[in-house]
Amino acid sequence: MNSSGQAYPLASLYVGDLHSDVTEAMLYQKFSPAGPIMSIRVCRDIITRRSLGYAYINFQQPADAECALDTMNYDVIKGRPIRIMWSQRDPGLRKSGVGNIFIKNMDESIDNKALYDTFSAFGNILSCKVVCDEKGSKGYGFVHFETHEAANRAIGTMNGMLLNDRKVFVGHFKSRKEREVEFGNKAMKFTNVYIKNFGEDYTDEKLMEVFTAFGRTLSVRVMKDERGRSRGFGFVNYANHEDAQKAVNEMNGKEINGKIIYVGRAQKRLERQGELKRKFDQIKQDRIQRYQGVNLYVKNLDDSIDDERLRKEFAPYGTITSAKVMTDGSQSKGFGFVCFSSPEEATKAVTEMNGRIVATKPLYVALAQRREERKAILTNKYMQRLATLRTMTSPIIDSYQQAGYYMTVPQVVPAPVMEQPVHIQGHEPLTASMLASAPLMDQKQLLGERLYPVIHALHPNLAGKITGMLLEIDNSELLHMLETPESLHSKVDEAIAVLQAHQAKECSPKK
Structure with missing residues (x-):
């Protein structure tokens, strides 16, 4: 039985706000004094196997689980207070909002434990959380009671009361949709x-x-x-x-x-800003949906190709709604976009036109992606390789070599700024025909031998990692990058951003 007199069918606890280094063994050592434990599971990222910051502990007896909840909540493990709740696996109860209250205008000194201690007098708490950012408390939080009656008692008693000399607002939690409807009704009475x-x-x-x-x-x-x-x-x-x-x-x-x-x-500034943001987001989403799967990115275009020629080359594959070569003034930037009326037409065009020589150059053709999507894909590939490397028993010499692309590093030609296509000392320029004639297993090797020295000249300490990441890209695009320094710089910058974001995530403490 719990403190409100109701029985739990399972003796399972959720333990959150864990330090990323906390293991099942540490949790067993912490919680086993409360009673016999059936299982402990720290939830981890499926790729990196890093802790997600929470775990589930199943006791044999509900009374032992309740003892752990009552006596160990907000105890410190590896410098962080842990947050314990009953494991509520029923999504209907979690999402219903019944018993959920919202507290705002809290003093920044009030943490999870203080909030829990303050409101636990009104009934059994399923979850309790002070919302924080990197600077600390944001001054508001949530308490989810087991029953609607307990929530009403808390609101009736605490709303308008002083907590650490600050008058707090306490009310029933309302979803964003409910708040918007309520606000809309008020707005109608202007x-x-x-x-x-x-x-x-x-x-x-x-x-x-x-x-x-x-x-x-x-x-x-x-x-x-x-x-x-x-x-x-x-x-x-x-x-x-x-x-x-x-x-x-x-x-x-x-x-x-x-x-x-x-x-x-008349509207308040925040309301106007919110309305404009919603309109902008909706326009953005509509645009994404409209072009999803039908818009193609075409690059490595010959300078002679204009909008009309681009449309003509892709016309056999379906109905084109737009075809545009991107320019800098009157000069082609070497890439453009072709939009079809259906995904099937776009897919056919990619299959037939990618790698085809138009004028003097082989085209690179792919479905157009937003920058965020490209970065996410690059991040995912990097994390997959990182996970693979962690499972290997051999010492890590260089992530470029460990990725399977072994090479003899040629002499590096210093190239702090690239304005012309890459020519690497000791290697003749790599052409599309040379690459196509090489065995499939050797093509990445040939590309890597050209990429590595140039990247090394720009980022010596990260050249191996960046080269390995870029070699995941399609061969025709890599060839274009070797021919177009601006494109290579852009991809290297994206790789650097991914590495920096990953490093920041590795170093930042989990909240």
Whole structure:
């Protein structure tokens, strides 16, 4: 039985906020004094096997699990207070929101334990969390009680009370959707009206003369600059919503003083920013959905290829909605985009056109990806290789060699800035025909021998890792990178960003 008199079918605990170095053995040593343990599992990343910062502990007896929860919650392991909850595997209960409350305006000194200790008097707590960032508490948190009644008791007692000399707000948790609906309902009852574009010679009196025709006003104000001149906009606050709505309906788009004015519901800055962000995000998502699987990225274009020629080359594979060669002024940048009307057409074009020589160069053709997608793919490949290396028994000499691409490193030609295609000392320029004629197993070797010296000249300490990462890219794109220093620089920069992000993740403490 738990403290509220209800039985749990399983004696399972969730243990969170763990340091990444905490192991099952450490947890067993910590929790075994509470009673016999059936199993312990630290949850880990499927690729890197790094701890995700939480674990599950199954006791033989519910009473022992409850003892551990009551006596060990927020104890410190490896410098961090652990957070223990009943393992609630029913997603319906977790997502229902029943018993979940929101606390804000908390003093920054209040941590998880203090919040738990404060609210545990009102009933059994399923979870408790102070929201933090890298600087510490953000001043708000959540407590999820087992029952709605316990949540009501906490709200009734604690809302408006002082905690560490700060008056806190405590209320039922509301989802974003619920908050937006509630806010929308309030917005429909507006009384404050925003008017703009009426010019510089309008005063409070003139504005009042126009807008009092629609009902009783509580205030009228023309906004002025530091010299006292009208800034061309102002506000009228009505006593009744119906009058404000009538003013908007009848005056928006009307002409005043030779100008077409705008009249609408007044919004706070945060509301306007939120609305603009939602519109922008929706436009972005619509664009992504519209071009998903139908937009092709084409590079290594000959300088003579323009929009019309690009469209003509890809026309046999389907209906093209757009074809564009990217330019710097009038000069081609060597790449462009072709958008088809269906994914099937785009797939066929990739299969047929990738590697085909148009004019003087072999094309690289692939589905267009956003920068975030390319970075995520590069990160995933790097993490997979890292996981593979950790399982190897041989010493790690160089991640480029360990990836399977063994080579004799040629003499490095210093190249701090590349403006011309790469020619490496001791190697003739690598062409598409040379690469195609080489055995499949040797093609990466040939590419690596050209890439490594150039990357070494730019980043000596990371040349092996970066080369190994880039060799995961399609051969035709690698060939293009050797011919186009700007493209190689861009890919090297992406690889550096991935390595830095991974290093930062490795070094940062888990919260």
